[in-house]
């Protein structure tokens with residue numbers, strides 16, 4: 001009787017790069033979102049106070065792009081891992097491609113673009129479906145709805161939960177993020193020393209501690225399915 005080995009905890013930390021091959025823009029680098037917009041104009045509480053219509057339109061356009069996008073091979077490969085590992089996805093992305101691919105445990109650090117939030121009670125959120133948010137759209141308390149996004153300068157409510165999850169990781173995958181944004185980028189240092197750490201990114205960020213990380217300099221759709229195949233094979237050899 002083979003001993004029932006406990007399933008390893010596998011944490012996947014993702015950024016905009018995993019959705020790039022689904023046609024969604026990343027933020028930095030050529031053609032990135034922050035090339036066409038100033039963060040100060042569309043992604044801060046000050047921007048919202050100054051010109052809420054501009055902010056709403058920025059997110060309405062991105063939301064339509066998310067609805068038109070499909071999960072890619074990398075999103076789908078991460079779902080396959082759930083057959084042999086306890087998988088937790090921690091994403092900086094506000095799209096729903098991990099969920100639509102079938103991942104069952106997804107924690108969004110920077111919010112979810114398909115939801116609106118009350119500007120009076122932040123816990124009041126509403127799924128938008130096919131709707132945009134317009135000026136005059138209000139929550140049940142009568143306050144203007146805003147995108148359910150963590151803007152620059154705002155607290156990251158899910159950070160403690162994310163750090164707790166990462167602290168339990170046996171394997172930590174970091175896919176498609178520049179690691180440019182604090183405090184999300186600090187998670188790569190929150191893994192236990194024993195954890196195996198693997199980075200998938202065609203341009204491995206400077207912040208990556210290369211002495212303790214395996215680096216796969218490939219796109220998500222090239223690198224993640226290959227990596228997942230090897231991780232699944234490893235569980236059949238136990």
Ligand code: APR
Pocket residue numbers: 014015016017018020021026027028029032092093110175176177178179180181200201202203204205218219220221
């Ligand atoms: N596959 C994998 N990685 C890719 C691909 C791809 N096809 N294309 C680009 N990348 C990598 C880039 O090399 C880069 O390291 O994805 C990363 C994208 O970096 P950013 O655009 O900075 O996105 P991200 O790291 O998710 O940004 C973090 O910044 O603006 C805020 O809130 C926003 O959540 C976002 C945060």
